[in-house]
Amino acid sequence: MLDYRFIKENLDLVEENIKNRNVVADARKVAELYTQRNEIIQELDDLRQKRNDNAAKMKGKLEKEERDTYIAFGQKLKEDITVKEEVFNKLEKELAEETSKIPNITHPSVPAGFTEESNKELRIVGKPTSFSFESKDHLQLGTSLGIIDFETAQKVTGQKWYYLKNEAAILELALTRFAFDLLKEEGFDLVITPDVAREEILEGIGFNPRGPESNIYRIEGEGTCLIGTSEITLGGAYAKSILEADELPKKLAGLSHCFRKEAGAAGQFSKGLYRVHQFTKVEMFIFCTPEESDSMHDYLLALEEKIFTRLEIPYRVVDVCAGDLGNPAYRKFDIEAWMPGRGESGGWGEVTSTSNCTDYQSRRLQIRYKKDGKNQLVHMLNGTAIAVSRAIIAILENFQQEDGSIKIPSALVPYTGFEKITVRK
RNA sequence: GGAGAGGUGUCCGAGUGGUCGAAGGAGGCGGUCUUGAAAACCGUUGUGGGGCAACUCACCGGGGGUUCGAAUCCCUCCCUCUCCGCCA
Numbered sequence: 217m218l219d220y221r222f223i224k225e226n227l228d229l230v231e232e233n234i235k236n237r238n239v240v241a242d243a244r245k246v247a248e249l250y251t252q253r254n255e256i257i258q259e260l261d262d263l264r265q266k267r268n269d270n271a272a273k274m275k276g277k278l279e280k281e282e283r284d285t286y287i288a289f290g291q292k293l294k295e296d297i298t299v300k301e302e303v304f305n306k307l308e309k310e311l312a313e314e315t316s317k318i319p320n321i322t323h324p325s326v327p328a329g330f331t332e333e334s335n336k337e338l339r340i341v342g343k344p345t346s347f348s349f350e351s352k353d354h355l356q357l358g359t360s361l362g363i364i365d366f367e368t369a370q371k372v373t374g375q376k377w378y379y380l381k382n383e384a385a386i387l388e389l390a391l392t393r394f395a396f397d398l399l400k401e402e403g404f405d406l407v408i409t410p411d412v413a414r415e416e417i418l419e420g421i422g423f424n425p426r427g428p429e430s431n432i433y434r435i436e437g438e439g440t441c442l443i444g445t446s447e448i449t450l451g452g453a454y455a456k457s458i459l460e461a462d463e464l465p466k467k468l469a470g471l472s473h474c475f476r477k478e479a480g481a482a483g484q485f486s487k488g489l490y491r492v493h494q495f496t497k498v499e500m501f502i503f504c505t506p507e508e509s510d511s512m513h514d515y516l517l518a519l520e521e522k523i524f525t526r527l528e529i530p531y532r533v534v535d536v537c538a539g540d541l542g543n544p545a546y547r548k549f550d551i552e553a554w555m556p557g558r559g560e561s562g563g564w565g566e567v568t569s570t571s572n573c574t575d576y577q578s579r580r581l582q583i584r585y586k587k588d589g590k591n592q593l594v595h596m597l598n599g600t601a602i603a604v605s606r607a608i609i610a611i612l613e614n615f616q617q618e619d620g621s622i623k624i625p626s627a628l629v630p631y632t633g634f635e636k637i638t639v640r641k
Numbered sequence: 642g643g644a645g646a647g648g649u650g651u652c653c654g655a656g657u658g659g660u661c662g663a664a665g666g667a668g669g670c671g672g673u674c675u676u677g678a679a680a681a682c683c684g685u686u687g688u689g690g691g692g693c694a695a696c697u698c699a700c701c702g703g704g705g706g707u708u709c710g711a712a713u714c715c716c717u718c719c720c721u722c723u724c725c726g727c728c729a
Contacts, residue, residue: 254690254691254692257691257698258691258692258697258698259699260698261690261691261692261698261699261717262697262698264697264698264699265697265698267709267710268698268710270710271659271708271709272659272660272710272712273709274659274709274710275660275710276659283709286709287708287709288709289708289709290708290710291709292709292710294708294709294710435694458688509677562673582688582689591688
């Protein structure tokens with residue numbers, strides 16, 4: 217969330233930003249509620265001060281008459297305070313709700329526009345793979361190789377769930393270990409996080425666990441949710457804490473399962489592993505000072521590019537437009553891998569995403585660091601290292617051979633222990 | 642899951658319902674002393690909100706209640722520890 221006072225003092229800027237981001241939010245209302253809330257606080261504090269003074273006067277011995285007068289006054293104050301507190305609580309709640317709808321401010325270089333078409337392609341690395349034979353999509357490949365099984369999952373679990381078998385199972389382990397090793401070398405702390413988090417953590421990160429359009433599975437009666445990304449458990453790990461300046465930038469790599477409801481998502485671009493209810497992901501996360509967050513964002517993007525370069529998968533980098541950012545992000549880069557099985561003749565499919573969320577998340581999560589004796593909010597950034605399901609799509613489709621077998625990218629061979637996935641007899 | 646004990650500041654640890662934002666240690670920071678260091682001594686050392694400021698309000702696991710007044714009493718939830726049960 218943004219700072220109340222900032223919203224009030226920069227109303228025009230915030231309203232303009234809401235418009236550019238194509239979000240429904242009411243900054244003016246926030247400013248008004250904030251002003252009202254502060255007036256109530258002032259009145260409430262006055263009353264409480266009177267109450268404290270009144271109580272202090274009764275510490276010693278008093279004539280009964282005098283004491284009764286104080287008691288009566290105290291009772292009156294108590295009533296006034298109760299009434300005022302109710303007003304305050306209502307205002308505070310409304311203020312928080314309205315404020316959470318307001319998106320982060322936007323990096324000046326972010327392209328304008330509301331849809332994917334407005335995203336700006338920064339560069340293409342590698343050449344879209346072409347074949348001298350009739351290529352297949354990952355669904356055909358995975359099924360005929362017997363390594364991806366949607367049919368069994370359909371029976372046991374439902375649509376958009378899957379079993380990974382044999383070489384595909386090994387491939388998942390290889391990809392996660394590959395990413396972990398690379399990030400370990402970069403000084404990241406490696407963590408396997410819970411796949412579940414409390415609702416207030418989700419909200420602090422900027423997810424809305426409730427509502428019909430929510431992508432989040434909630435756990436009945438627990439106040440917790442299945443996480444959609446370990447961004448939640450990594451970012452939440454330092455909630456309500458004050459970091460030392462010398463431990464920044466703090467770099468974490470998290471491995472978790474990710475769960476998404478994906479209600480209503482269908483169509484040719486959602487087929488197979490592309491949009492599923494559960495997948496495994498290695499996520500990068502950085503806590504840093506405001507001064508270094510832009511360069512840390514570049515760093516995360518560079519790491520993502522390094523990973524896909526080593527995997528020898530053609531990709532392009534996209535600067536995501538204002539309307540497609542999501543509330544917490546100040547700026548976002550996506551990497552889209554070439555997926556030969558996508559659409560008629562192949563296409564770009566998102567495989568990673570890295571966001572600089574500045575202090576939008578740390579404000580509500582209360583994650584700060586000491587600077588010259590004062591506490592300041594940290595900046596928080598996240599980026600995908602490997603989203604396994606989509607990486608598998610890219611590998612199967614780009615490395616398929618004419619006989620339907622799959623060559624393993626050489627960087628992964630030390631992790632898989634095999635160089636090829638062949639048709640089982 | 643059952644029985645008992647407990648949750649206080651960075652940590653340890655006191656706290657008859659009013660003088661407690663909180664004793665006393667330890668640690669941190671600043672200083673005196675010292676060639677330097679240690680020791681000793683002195684001072685300082687939580688977070689958030691409102692206000693230009695002086696200042697003020699809130700916070701002793703969370704929430705609610707009793708009271709003129711709650712860290713202190715009551716209810717409830719959560720968590721931790723010990724014992725038992727169950728289990729990978």
